[in-house]
Amino acid sequence: MPTDHTDRTDGLVRSDHTYAILGACFEVYNTMGSGFTEPIYQECFEQELKLREIPFEAQRAIPLCYKGMTLSHQFIPDLICYTDIIVERKAVRELCDEHRSQLINDLHASGFKLGLLVNFGHRSKVEHERFIH
Numbered sequence: 776m777p778t779d780h781t782d783r784t785d786g787l788v789r790s791d792h793t794y795a796i797l798g799a800c801f802e803v804y805n806t807m808g809s810g811f812t813e814p815i816y817q818e819c820f821e822q823e824l825k826l827r828e829i830p831f832e833a834q835r836a837i838p839l840c841y842k843g844m845t846l847s848h849q850f851i852p853d854l855i856c857y858t859d860i861i862v863e864r865k866a867v868r869e870l871c872d873e874h875r876s877q878l879i880n881d882l883h884a885s886g887f888k889l890g891l892l893v894n895f896g897h898r899s900k901v902e903h904e905r906f907i908h
Contacts, residue, residue, distance in 0.1 A: 792857045793891065797903060799823040800893050804901040813866045816895040817853060820864060824856070831856045837885050852881050860889045866896035870904065882908035 803819045817833070824831045836849040854862040863878045870892060878890045887908065894902035 792860060793889070793905060795827065795829055796824075796856050796860065796862060796891060797893075797901075799827055799829060800895075800901050800903065804895055807895075809866075809896055809898050811866060811895070813864060813895075816864055816866055820854070824854075829856055830858065831862075839884055850881055850884050852885070855887075859887050860891065861885065861887055862891045862893060865892070865894040867894060868896055868898075870894050870902055875904065875906075878906055879908070882906060 799820060803816060803823050807816070807819055821831070821833055832855045834851050834853065835855055836851050838849050839846040852861045853864045856862055861878065861881050863874070863881065865874055867874075874892055874894075878892045882888070882890045890906040890908070892904045892906065
């Protein structure tokens with residue numbers, strides 16, 4: 776069952792964009808099934824986003840700051856859709872807290888409000904969770 780970590784006082788943030796992105800995920804899974812590696816799903820997902828004309832940037836480096844100073848380290852989310860939605864893609868048996876923490880940290884570091892954690896590796900369906908920061 777999908778998990779939505781939405782702050783209920785904020786409502787469904789960007790639900791139209793969320794549905795569009797998840798629709799692309801479902802199409803990739805329905806076409807490819809489970810069992811492939813993350814890079815394969817990444818490429819398929821990028822192609823599906825192009826077909827659906829969903830704007831995205833793949834693996835864009837985002838600078839990290841500490842007390843106003845830019846650090847030499849950056850973080851690189853799998854995808855940024857619609858200029859401000861982070862999509863982290865996995866191909867594992869099931870999502871775990873480490874995967875969730877990664878997305879939460881990405882949201883915190885970027886200042887973005889919405890993130891999707893998508894797992895193509897689940898045997899019977901696309902596993903997905905939505906996070907609001």
